[in-house]
Amino acid sequence: MRHTISVTVENRFGVLSRVAGLFSGRGFNIESLCVGATVDPEVSRMTIVTRGDDRITEQVTKQLRKLVDVIKVADLTETSFVDREILLAKISATEKNKAEILRINEIFRGRIVDISPNTYTFEITGDEGKIDAFMKLIRPFGVKEIVRSGKIAVSREM
Amino acid sequence: MKMTGADMLVKSIKDEGVEIMFGYPGGVLLHFYDSLFNSGIKHVLTRHEQAAAHAADGYARATGRVGVCMATSGPGATNLVTGIATAQMDSVPLVAFTGQVPTNMIGGDAFQEADIIGITRPITKHSYLLQKADDIPRVVQEAFHLAGTGRPGPVVIDLPKDVLVEEGKYSFRENAEIRGYKPKLDGHPGQIKKVLSELKKSSRPVIYAGGGVVISEATEEIVAFAEKHQIPTTTTLLGLGGFPGNHPLHLGMLGMHGTYQANMTIHESDLILAIGARFDDRVTGNVEKFAPNARIVHIDIDPSAISKNIEVHVPVVGDVKRVMTVLNEMDKDAKTTHNAIRGKWLDRVNAWGKERPLTYDREGPTIKPQYVVEKLSELTPDDAIITTEVGQNQMWVAQFYRFNKPRTLLSSGGLGTMGYGFPAAMGAQFAYPDRLVVDVAGDGSIQMNIQELATVAQHNLPVKIVVLNNCFLGMVRQWQELFFQRRYSSTCLISNPDFVKVAEAFGVKGIRIENKVDVESGLAEAIEHPGPVLVDCMVDREEGVYPMVPAGAASSEMIFGPEKKEEKKLKAVK
Numbered sequence: 001m002r003h004t005i006s007v008t009v010e011n012r013f014g015v016l017s018r019v020a021g022l023f024s025g026r027g028f029n030i031e032s033l034c035v036g037a038t039v040d041p042e043v044s045r046m047t048i049v050t051r052g053d054d055r056i057t058e059q060v061t062k063q064l065r066k067l068v069d070v071i072k073v074a075d076l077t078e079t080s081f082v083d084r085e086i087l088l089a090k091i092s093a094t095e096k097n098k099a100e101i102l103r104i105n106e107i108f109r110g111r112i113v114d115i116s117p118n119t120y121t122f123e124i125t126g127d128e129g130k131i132d133a134f135m136k137l138i139r140p141f142g143v144k145e146i147v148r149s150g151k152i153a154v155s156r157e158m
Numbered sequence: 159m160k161m162t163g164a165d166m167l168v169k170s171i172k173d174e175g176v177e178i179m180f181g182y183p184g185g186v187l188l189h190f191y192d193s194l195f196n197s198g199i200k201h202v203l204t205r206h207e208q209a210a211a212h213a214a215d216g217y218a219r220a221t222g223r224v225g226v227c228m229a230t231s232g233p234g235a236t237n238l239v240t241g242i243a244t245a246q247m248d249s250v251p252l253v254a255f256t257g258q259v260p261t262n263m264i265g266g267d268a269f270q271e272a273d274i275i276g277i278t279r280p281i282t283k284h285s286y287l288l289q290k291a292d293d294i295p296r297v298v299q300e301a302f303h304l305a306g307t308g309r310p311g312p313v314v315i316d317l318p319k320d321v322l323v324e325e326g327k328y329s330f331r332e333n334a335e336i337r338g339y340k341p342k343l344d345g346h347p348g349q350i351k352k353v354l355s356e357l358k359k360s361s362r363p364v365i366y367a368g369g370g371v372v373i374s375e376a377t378e379e380i381v382a383f384a385e386k387h388q389i390p391t392t393t394t395l396l397g398l399g400g401f402p403g404n405h406p407l408h409l410g411m412l413g414m415h416g417t418y419q420a421n422m423t424i425h426e427s428d429l430i431l432a433i434g435a436r437f438d439d440r441v442t443g444n445v446e447k448f449a450p451n452a453r454i455v456h457i458d459i460d461p462s463a464i465s466k467n468i469e470v471h472v473p474v475v476g477d478v479k480r481v482m483t484v485l486n487e488m489d490k491d492a493k494t495t496h497n498a499i500r501g502k503w504l505d506r507v508n509a510w511g512k513e514r515p516l517t518y519d520r521e522g523p524t525i526k527p528q529y530v531v532e533k534l535s536e537l538t539p540d541d542a543i544i545t546t547e548v549g550q551n552q553m554w555v556a557q558f559y560r561f562n563k564p565r566t567l568l569s570s571g572g573l574g575t576m577g578y579g580f581p582a583a584m585g586a587q588f589a590y591p592d593r594l595v596v597d598v599a600g601d602g603s604i605q606m607n608i609q610e611l612a613t614v615a616q617h618n619l620p621v622k623i624v625v626l627n628n629c630f631l632g633m634v635r636q637w638q639e640l641f642f643q644r645r646y647s648s649t650c651l652i653s654n655p656d657f658v659k660v661a662e663a664f665g666v667k668g669i670r671i672e673n674k675v676d677v678e679s680g681l682a683e684a685i686e687h688p689g690p691v692l693v694d695c696m697v698d699r700e701e702g703v704y705p706m707v708p709a710g711a712a713s714s715e716m717i718f719g720p721e722k723k724e725e726k727k728l729k730a731v732k
C-alpha cells in the first residue's frame with residue numbers, strides 16, 4: 001500500500017541525507033519526496049510518498065521518529081488529507097493540433113507558462129489522478145519534456 | 159571571555175565530567191592536543207584508532223558512563239569506523255571526536271579529508287559537523303546527552319581545524335534540550351497492567367533478558383519479579399550478568415549456541431517476556447519457527463525495536479528499570495503464581511537442564527578450551543571483568559564462564575568485531591584499576607589489535623589476555639567442518655607468531671600453557687602477576703562449540719557435535 005508521510009524536521013544541512021539514507025539503508029522505497037520551508041524558518045516539512053505493507057510503514061515511521069533532527073512524523077494516509085502535485089509539460093505543437101492541445105489544457109485548468117514557435121509549456125496542478133489523466137491525453141501529441149514535482153500534502157481540519 | 163575553539167572543547171569535555179579519553183593525534187588536531195596538555199583530562203594514546211574506539215567502548219560498558227575517543231581527519235577518522243559501528247550495534251554510549259580539514263577546504267579532496275559524517279551516518283545515533291567555535295559547548299553537551307540517554311549509542315563530532323583555532327564565546331546551558339529527542343522513559347500503565355494479565359493466563363512463561371537490562375541496571379527488579387512468579391530466565395550474550403548466572407531460575411544463554419535448556423524452554427513456552435532484548439537472528443533462529451505457541455510481551459526503550467523481527471502482542475515502551483519498578487509495584491499485593499501449574503512447568507524446564515547440560519570431553523589428554531574457561535571462572539572473583547574477542551572463544555566464555563554480576567562481560571554481540579576484546583579490556587581496566595580484567599581471545603582475533611601490547615606496557619596496565627590458541631580461525635573452521643566437508647579454506651593459522659615472544663618484545667609477561675596439568679597454575683600465575691600478561695594456551699585444535707542451532711532451524715532443532723549427528727533435530731521430550 002501507498003503511504004503519504006508528513007515529516008517536520010529541523011532546517012539544518014544534512015537532514016535530507018539522514019532521511020534519505022534511512023530509507024536506502026533499510027531497503028525502504030521512496031516514490032517521491034518534497035522538502036520546503038514552513039512558517040517557522042528553523043523548521044522544514046518533508047512530504048514522503050512510500051510504498052510498503054503496514055509493518056514496513058510502521059518501521060519507517062518509527063525509524064524516522066528516531067532521527068534526532070526529526071520533530072514530528074504523521075502518516076497522513078491514516079487520516080483525511082489533501083495532496084497536490086505540479087506538472088510542467090513541454091509539448092510539441094503544430095498548426096494542426098494546436099487547438100486540440102489548448103483545449104485539453106483548458107479542461108485541466110492548466111496555465112501556459114512558456115511558448116516557442118513549436119512548443120507550449122503547461123503548468124498543471126492537481127492530485128495525482130488529475131496529473132496522470134492529463135499526461136495520458138497529451139502524450140500522443142508529442143511530449144518533449146515533463147517534470148513532476150512529487151507530492152505535497154496537508155491534513156484536513158475536521 | 160573569548161577562548162579558542164580548542165580551549166572551549168577541552169572545557170566542554172571537562173564540564174561533562176570526562177576523566178579519560180582514548181585517541182591518536184594528527185595534523186588538524188594539533189591545537190586541540192596542545193590545549194589538552196596539562197588540562198587534567200587523562201589521554202591514553204592507543205596504537206591504532208580502532209583500539210581507541212573499542213577502549214572507550216569498554217570503559218563505557220564497564221562503567222555505564224559515556225566513553226570518549228578521538229582521531230585525526232581522514233585515515234584517523236576512518237580507522238574509528240569499526241569501533242563506532244560496534245558501539246552502535248550494542249547500544250554503547252560513545253562520543254567520537256574526529257578532526258576535519260578547515261571548513262573552506264571541505265569538499266575539495268584536501269589532504270587527509272574524508273566525509274566522516276557521511277561515512278558514519280548509518281552507524282551513529284547522531285552526528286555533528288561543527289561550523290563555528292561558538293557552537294562547541296552546545297554541541298558537546300547535546301552529544302553527551304544523546305549518547306548517554308534513551309537507547310544509548312555513538313555520536314560523532316567532526317571538528318574542522320579552523321573551528322579549533324578561531325576564538326569564540328563559551329556558554330553553558332543548564333540542560334541540553336533537543337526538540338526532536340524525547341526518549342520515552344515511563345511505560346504506559348495500561349500496557350504494564352496487560353503484562354500482568356498475560357502472566358496470569360500463562361502456564362509456561364519465560365523471561366528473555368537482553369543487554370537493555372544491563373544498560374538500565376534493572377537486575378534487582380527483574381530478579382524480584384522472576385522470583386516472585388518463579389519464572390525461568392534466559393539471557394542473550396549481552397544480557398549475561400544482567401541476571402545472576404548462579405541463580406536457580408537462570409537457564410544460561412539462548413540462541414545459536416545457547417543451552418539446550420534455554421532453547422527448549424523458549425520453544426515450548428506460552429509466554430515470552432522479552433526485556434531489553436531485540437529478537438536478533440542469532441537468538442531466534444528461523445523466525446517462522448520461533449516459539450510457535452507463545453504470546454510475546456516486549457519491554458524496550460526503543461519503539462522501533464518493537465515488532466521489528468517478531469510480531470509482539472503486548473509492547474511496553476519505556477526504560478526497563480522504570481517499567482519493572484512499576485510492574486513490581488502494581489504486582490505487590492497480587493498472589494504469586496507459584497502454584498501447581500508453575501511447578502509442573504519448572505519440572506519440565508529442570509528436566510531439560512539435566513537432560514543435556516553444557517558439556518565437553520573432560521577426560522581426554524588435550525586441553526579443551528572449555529576447560530580453560532571453566533578454570534578461569536573458578537579462579538576469578540565475581541567482580542572480575544571478562545572481555546572476549548569473537549568466534550569460538552566468545553561462545554565458550556558465554557557458555558562456561560559464570561557471570562553473576564552485571565557489566566562483567568564485555569563482548570561485541572551485534573557486530574561481532576574481532577579485535578574488540580583486548581582494547582575493551584584496556585578501557586575497563588583504566589576505569590577500574592583494582593579489578594581483575596581478562597580478555598579471552600582467539601589466536602586470530604588477538605592479532606587484530608595486538609599492537610595495544612605497547613599501550614598496556616606503557617601504562618603497566620594489568621590486563622590479562624588468555625589466548626585460546628587453536629591455530630585456526632576456529633569458528634569459521636567449525637562451519638567448514640560441518641557444512642563444507644572440512645575444506646579449511648583460508649582458516650588455518652599454523653604460521654602464527656610465537657605469542658609469548660611477541661608479548662615479551664613489547665615488555666609484557668608471556669606464559670605458555672601446553673599441558674592440561676599446567677592450565678590452573680598458569681592461569682593463577684597470570685592472575686597474580688601485578689602487570690599485564692599474555693597467556694598463550696595451546697588448546698585442542700578442532701574442538702567445536704555445541705549445542706548449535708544451524709541456520710534456518712528452529713531453536714529446538716539443535717545439533718550437539720559431529721560425533722552425535724544421528725541425534726540431529728532432537729525434539730522436545732514431553
Ligand SMILES: Cc1ncc(C[n+]2csc(CCOP(=O)(O)OP(=O)(O)O)c2C)c(N)n1
Binds near residue numbers: 548604
Ligand atoms: C573483523 C572480523 N573479521 C572477520 C570476522 C569473521 N569471523 C568470525 S569468527 C572468526 C574466527 C575467529 O578466529 P579466532 O579469533 O582464532 O577465534 P576462535 O574462533 O578460534 O576462538 C572470523 C574470521 C569477524 N567476526 N570479524
